Amino acid sequence: MYSSRRRFLSSLAAGLAVCALPARARELPLVKLAFIDPLTGPFAAVGQNQLQSWQFVADRVNRGNTAGVKFEIVPFDNKGAVQDTINAFQAAVDQGIRYVLQGDGSGAALALSRAVSRHNARHPGKEIVYLNYAAVDPALTGSDCSFWHFALQPSVPMTLQAMTDDIRDRPDIRRVYLIEQDYSFGHQVAKYAREMLALKRPDIQIVGEDFVALGQVKDFSPYIAKVQAARADCIITANWGPDLTLLIKAAQQSGLKADLYTFYASSLGAPSEIGPHDAGRVKLVYYSNPNLPGVLQSLQKGFRDKYKQDFSVPVTYTGLALLTAAMTKAHSIEPLKVAQAMEGLTFHTFNGEVTLRAADHQLLQPIYLSTWQPVSKANPYDVENTGYTFALDRTYPADKTTLPAQCTMQRPLTTEVYPVKPPKITASKVPGSD
């Protein structure tokens, strides 16, 4: 009897002690994320949409997350130029920001990755983590890979694995034409496309390959003429921006019948330029699809209501999901510890369970093949008010598309990996019981 009253009182005391804890933890730690991308200049539209996406998702995540942190997005304008990216990075460092987000432009990404590595080497204890959410260049996770760089967008070989898998399964495609932009990214796409198609369907002929100077070509009709003269069944293109929209428009005007496999047909403004035409001919190979059920639908609706534009960068949600999961695991917001926690981490985001591979810091996620079709009951999301949507055709899980990592990175040496976990307060641990 005496022991049960004592037990009751000690449980009550323990319970009150537990309730008192949240009162002291009312001030959530603030994590500032520097957003470095074009906000003025020729790429301003995309950059502004990306900034709004990050801010929107941050507002959502700040309402409550497992790590118990608050995110603040601090914008820096790099005007799309490499030099200004370095300046913006310096400004972020001077403001004491420890996390950097960037995605528009592989040139800026490469320069930023090197600047981050240099900075971290020169200032131990003040490291910066760089989340690359859209820039794709094989060097970033290959020859130039760095411990502090994390790639959230599928790499070129991953996207091409999915694309060539679909082409392999289509007996009606026998002649393929490659139209890429004339810089290292475009050349990589052409190289991998050739290799993968040769492996999977040796009977497929690459009947033509053209590289277009970045952003210079106004009239794509001669390229369409070449495609037609080569009697190609489909075009593989990783073009973005006007190089993609002008290509698609030229194909429409010329009445070209070939399919178009694209990387970036869902980027801001491209669907409007495609318009309610080309049903069944434009294909998108991407890590997202606007008709995916789940949290993506509420994100898309909320974003459209607030900003009157489409939520075309869902990787922003993945980025914050990654950060919160890593901060929860590491019990810290220190970049070094968070980076170590991010390696090999599996977490949940809008397109399912994804893993950040430790070897090269590449996020492994499903890739979707979609086709531009009129809106239907199965695929109801109206993209950019055109009446059309990207109808989900096939899903390629991560294990189907990943290739071995090609990165040997130097990792920082630390003796302690994670802090010792605080003991859990349970009734059975209270002295005097049992």
Place this chain on the structure above:
Amino acid sequence: MTHTAKALRPGSGLGFATLVLLPLALPLHAAAFSLLSQLAAAWLLLLSLGLLSTRSGLLSFGQALFAGLGAYAAAHAMNAIAAHGWPLPFALVPLYAAVFAAAVALAVGPLCVRHGGLNFAMTTLSLGVLVALLAPMLQGFFGGEGGVATDRTAGPAWLGLDLLSQRQVYGVSAAYVLLGAALLYRFDASRLGLLARAVRDNPLRAACSGMAPRRVRLGVLLLSAALAGLSGGVQTLHVEQASAGGLGLQQSSLALLFSLAAGSGTVWGALLAAVMMVGSQVWLATVSRAWMLDVALVFLAVVLWAPQGVSQALHDWALRLRASGQPDLWWGLAALLLCAALAAGGAGSLIELLYALRQQLHGGGMLQLYGLELRPDSADVWVGAALFTVTAGGLAAVVGRRLSRQLRHVEVPR
């Protein structure tokens, strides 16, 4: 275009050197030195443009080409030195960049200087655009889209400099600024300098007198390209990255326009132009989305009220004020500048309000201006800003007119 654009009066040469070296003695933050290094690189580029336009009457739309190629050369040199372990100090690498840029100018110069004026401008424009377009396609020298990265601390130690801190980097940049100023002095006093001005003013007469205009123009172009190469080298030391983005027409024409607007044929004019250029691209761009519009409006204002360049206009005003012998008029000039600055601030606020209004229509919020929280859709704010601008502008106009009237009959001793 000035007829007797001297680089500097002897006394103010010392003043300029003091101003350049002063920050090294002050306990400034690393961010401040970083900004100063950028100013130094911009100064060198704008001086090279000013040299070409004032001494030779040539407008170069491709100066970013020489600066960009110099930057690449510097980056490659630094990487090679670090890889092979040669005992060449990194602080001297900008000199190599200058020589490289001059060599490029020697190669393409004869094509550019065959005719002056518009022909020169368009040739440099097409060269600049060509190289900018080729850069992403040629991986070897230009390093692809990411450019060429380098590490300024990887070189051999020299005179105790390891170039780790921004202060040291600025020290090296300041040395090159002084070198550039010295080169300008020597040029103006030299035979080539006099010939350049003769060819600028009357090429036919110069040719008849036996000087080959093309040779003279080429000489000036070589010096200008060397200065631009120095600028590129200094920039590579500072940001440790050479990229193709700086090669394009946009960069070239912006630099040229700042040079013309400020009048960068003198060391002080180049300083003003550098402050304007770096100030707008680095500081204003971080503070406001409207920075390009602000810059364009400032250009329009400068072209309307100081068409020979701001530094030349200020110089003229100063000369006339001194010659008038009325010290009170200096207060008039100060009042004019103050009212003009206030009017500019007011106009800037109106533009900010406009941008904030657009932002608000698309989900944005309040406007933060000069520490005040303002609502873009409230009429009071608009009326207030407009009244402020109009008042300040009106005052500036009135003061300016009174001052001009006072100085109309002043003879300036030459």
Place this chain on the structure above:
Amino acid sequence: MDTLLLSALNGLSYSLLLLLLVSGLTLIFSLLGVLNFAHGSFYMLGAYLAWQSGQWLGFWGGLLLAPPGVALLASGFEIAVLRRLRAQGHLPELLATFAFGVVLVEAARLVWGSAAVPYAIPAALQGSLLRLGGLDFAVYRGFVMAVALAALGLSWLLLRFSRVGLIVQAALTHPGMVAALGHDVAAVQTVVFAAGAALAGLAGAVGAPLLVTEPDMAASMGALLFAVLLIGGLGSLRGAVVGALVVGELQTLAVAVNGSLADVLLRLGWAAPAAWPARDGLIPSLLHLDVARAAALLPYVLLLVVLLLRPQGLTRALGGDEAL
């Protein structure tokens, strides 16, 4: 063969669009002596005005309203700014037009946003005009060609046979005399500036549905216009025609050429080195660069060649003060 013909036709439609743009530029230069750096912005403004008025009045309404709208804005700028700078020389005018161009682009960003607007080909003009080699030659491209030819024909007729045109022609070479005869030369200059701007606005209004309508379209056209202008020869409409045709067809037909300079040298019997001094060396890279890849660069290469061999352009005689 058919495909080549189709390409040539497409190139022609592109050339005529360029011609519409450059004719305005050359007209402004020949009378005012100023290189109008705001011309690309007039082109962009024409496209936006056409789209915006098209929202209320339909495609044809937009097409009719855009050139006068641009002309109005341009004449306002000319009266307010350029006239005051005429005495100062050409350099301040250049600066002013550049600044005005930027102001127009930023204003477009403010009003319509940085993203592209969906200015599309109207339903009445969609479809195919002819079919060559399995591909369509779009009706709209034919429409663009027709509009360009009509506008230029009209301008030429006005210049040659109307009273205003005669005054303009006289003012081109003898402005002092024309003023002495009692004509308002300043007004003539304003009219010419506005007409040049109207041509650019028309080019934007009619060409933008084929391209992308965004604020950046001004800057992307800029350098190409000057290349066309100088290849043809400054200050002559004939030069503009030659320049536009040459550049347009060159850019279009070069895409069909898949060889490189090294291939030509091989035919002549010399195997160009594939690697000197390194694998990615500058010289081998240039020699092995396919002409198709370099298609976008060719106008500038041609410009350099023309400036080297015939600096006055392909159609003009050398002026007296340009010999040196």
